[in-house]
Amino acid sequence: MTATATGTGARRPLTWLAERWSLLGHVRGLPGVVRLLLVTQLVFNIGFYLVVPFLAVHLSENLAMAGWAIGIVLGVRTFSQQGMFVVGGALADRFGVRPTVLAGCALRVFGFVVLAGASAFSTVLLGTVLIGFAAALFSPAVESALASYGSELQERGTITRTELFGLFAVFGEIGSVTGPLIGAALLSVDFALTCAVAAVVFTVILFAHARWLPGSSGGAGRPLLQGWARILRNRTFLVFAAAYSAYLLSYNQLYLALPVELGRVGAESALGWMFALASLIVVLGQLPLASWARARLGAARALPIGFGLLSLSFASVAAWAWASTPESLAVAPAVGFVVLLTFGQMLAVPLAQDLVPRLAGEDNLGSYYGFLASAGGVAVLLGSGLAGGLLDLAAAPGPAAPVPWLVLAALPAAGGLTLLALSRRLIR
Missing domain, CATH: 1.20.1250.20 (MFS general substrate transporter like domains)
Known part of the structure; x- marks a missing residue:
């Protein structure tokens, strides 16, 4: 009995770790729409990191842009994404998660297409603004949908909402690691090809959401400024x-x-x-x-x-x-x-x-x-x-x-x- 107990005790750390990692197995038991949202985060990051980390290199080496121009492009991209999240979130509340996500995907596809053929400063700026604002559209929408589904799953005892957001982070991190690796390989061929691949990635996600994301995910029809008023x-x-x-x-x-x-x-x-x-x-x-x-x-x-x-x-x-x-x-x-x-x-x-x-x-x-x-x-x-x-x-x-x-x-x-x-x- 003592030997058995000792052996069990020795296995406890590995057993505990395996049990915690079995959360990945919960993905199979999650509703299809939740799995779609998790995979969406992974693919979003793959498509984003295919291009954006290499944008400054492309502008400098291929388009011979000055440092000030590159700084403006990168700064505007950040603002059009991070600064406009508050707008994208309000639009998700007003029109619903599904149309907001679809619009964001379509906008990002268009942005990558514009960027692929851009040679002038103004065209590059347009492409980067579209890419940034696209994220401002779909990211708050996806997070709000995940929170709503997470609440339901937590009530059923399937998975806690905190654990679901943990899964969301893992999927996103895998995408953010994979994207630059693919992007670096494609960049050695042509930056336009990198943008084209990113556009294809988001096109696939666009059709997947059009097919499987329910129209009712996330409430819609609220006045556009209602959320902002409540926040203030x-x-x-x-x-x-x-x-x-x-x-x-x-x-x-x-x-x-x-x-x-x-x-x-x-x-x-x-x-x-x-x-x-x-x-x-x-x-x-x-x-x-x-x-x-x-x-x-x-x-x-x-x-x-x-x-x-x-x-x-x-x-x-x-x-x-x-x-x-x-x-x-x-x-x-x-x-x-x-x-x-x-x-x-x-x-x-x-x-x-x-x-x-x-x-x-x-x-x-x-x-x-x-x-x-x-x-x-x-x-x-x-x-x-x-x-x-x-x-x-x-x-x-x-x-x-x-x-x-x-x-x-x-x-x-x-x-x-x-x-x-x-x-x-x-x-x-």
């Missing part, structure tokens, strides 16, 4: 959105602050590996972590702890930044930063996405998800300018080098404390 009166949600925006600003530092740290230690070539590490952690760890957090921490604690990890990721680099790092440990601060930041994201984001419908009263979900995304976009726009200036201090070891990292650590710490107060009151 919902002070609790406004505080939540402000606090949560610290997450998107923090996560954006993978692209802004991480290269600075790698440059400090002369390991710029490791940047690609750091992105791969972050993706691998999400793909392998999101589902078991979400299940563990729900069982052991509870949602009210897991959300602020996630933001605490975001804060700790920056603080950990600050501890190294003031002095020269031994060569054998050169990338250790960067690895610690990526790991802590990614685990913080995996803890916080699915829980926050589950909390949005509760704050919205399960109504006008498109507007609420759209507003949340746009609030994060504003935080990135304003915060990245401040961070970019401060990060000059972190380019080389010295007494001032920890300062930008400590400032960046303070933002998610403040957001986490705010969410701690909110979650204690809202999550039971």
